[in-house]
Amino acid sequence: MNKGVIVSIALLATAAFATAGLADTRKGMKIDGAREFKEHCAVCHPDGGNIVNPAKTLKRSTLAANGVRTWKDIVAKMRNPGPGMTKFEKKDVSDKEARAIAEYVLKSFK
CATH class of the missing domain: 1.10.760.10 (Cytochrome c-like domain)
Incomplete structure (x- = not known):
């Protein structure tokens, strides 16, 4: 795999985890x-x-x-x-x- 594909996959994975983290924070809000x-x-x-x-x-x-x-x-x-x-x-x-x-x-x- 070339370097660009690996970087893209890593960025997408990071974004997915960050979005999930924000959703959990909102659920806990009063x-x-x-x-x-x-x-x-x-x-x-x-x-x-x-x-x-x-x-x-x-x-x-x-x-x-x-x-x-x-x-x-x-x-x-x-x-x-x-x-x-x-x-x-x-x-x-x-x-x-x-x-x-x-x-x-x-x-x-x-």
Whole structure:
């Protein structure tokens, strides 16, 4: 093999390993619940409200009155909502993103 082919293969291998390393770093990053909320939820729930059903806000007391008390309850609603709410499949909002959103909701809308 000539020297140029060997160098090209070495550079491609190095690039492949570097790219894989970057992907692993991104996976380990903490997900920003506020950013995810703004991206997926804020259109219908501005400031924790509800433009579709104003009686069902994201305030803790309203959530509790509807049987929603934990981040797991919120994620369950995201995955299987009632009428008027968009269903968020795992392929659209990962479990980690959904949990970050749910924890943000519980922390932010008291």
